[in-house]
Amino acid sequence: MADRVVTLNAGSSSVKFALFAADADWPRLIVSGAVEGLGAKPRFRAAIVDGDASDRPLAAKLTHKQAIAAIFEWIEDAYPAAAVSAIGHRVVHGGLSFAAPIIVDAETLAELREFIPLAPLHQPHNIAGIEVARDAFPHVPQVACFDTAFHRGHAFVDDAYALPYSYYERGLRRFGFHGLSYEYISRRLRTIDPVHAEGGVIIAHLGNGASLCAMKGGRSIATSMGFSALEGLPMGTRCGQIDPGLLLYLLQSDAMTPEELSHLLYERSGLLGLSGVSHDMRTLEASEDPRAQAAIAYFIHRIKMEIAALAAAIGGFDALVFTAGIGEHSPRVRAGVVEGLGWLGLTLDTAANSRNDPVISAAQSRIPVFVTPTDEEAMIARHTIETAGLTAAAR
């Protein structure tokens, strides 16, 4: 039987998982699922490809570790014969040290813990995933796949903050995130539109976390996120671009503690903070509250501004791609962005946009606009198969 690979993608309130077979040119999905609603009303759901689906509530106070343990129990129950050959983890921060996927050992795990303050919504849960997986499958390689890796190799001007140079040398620089998603889209675009894929491409990954990536020849040149996953676009609960002077003001004049400030910026800001209604775009779009509408308008405005800035970083672009929850499913946000960039030569096909078609630009648009579903799980599986050396055995 072909090797089996499990992937884990642990975020602030959910843990997504998947089981893949390593028996083709590209990982073949067998089952995908998630524990969602952690901290509120957690649910477990799983769907077997061409098979049954399950969806059930879980205990209210479930921790991330317990959620991950429940996922492994389910996999072992559902697939007792499926020897798992490797487990791949999305790890959002790899700092300066990790520019490619690696098999995790005790030393790397200790190093990954050092990045927890740089990604407090993700890194602790990513590490918990590795720990639980190691306990459940002690003899199976655990592969860490980094969100930051795709962006390593940026030029100094796209990597630096204008602090004293010694800070740059210490690693206080712009890392960028969502790299597994960008890498996947970069590969997909090569099959969808090979000509434009080699040119300047801007990808808008608009999910709960949101960022933009400017690529050339399929490689990341610049991105809107920086040292942490706070910079750039406003997000579900994160602030995005902000004046550092304002943070100093909150620390000094409001006497906020660093913990309070962190909570404000990561969990009480963004769409939730502006609207006072929700972090969730679907809820905001359905709301008649003027603040919900203002939050959407702000989101669209910042996306337009950041796209124009990234366009300057790569000397103009030949294609725009929308992906992730909002990018794939919100005609309203995409219309706001594309119509707002009409001066750059983008023209929307309104009907195609309302259908979430793969191409939403009009025939006369100078720049084509795509809607492409992302697949971080498949990218993790691919890296895991390669890093754990399963490819040759599987083919």
Ligand SMILES: Nc1ncnc2c1ncn2[C@@H]1O[C@H](COP(=O)(O)OP(=O)(O)O)[C@@H](O)[C@H]1O
């Ligand atoms: N049909 C839709 N219309 C508008 N927004 C949507 C739709 N479906 C999903 N979204 C939004 O996508 C976001 C979640 O994106 P997703 O990529 O799943 O996030 P995560 O970062 O948790 O992986 C939420 O704001 C959600 O409301």
Ligand SMILES: CC(=O)OP(=O)(O)O
């Ligand atoms: C890095 C990041 O923001 O990830 P997510 O979109 O999964 O929250």
Ligand SMILES: [Mg+2]
């Ligand atoms: Mg995500």
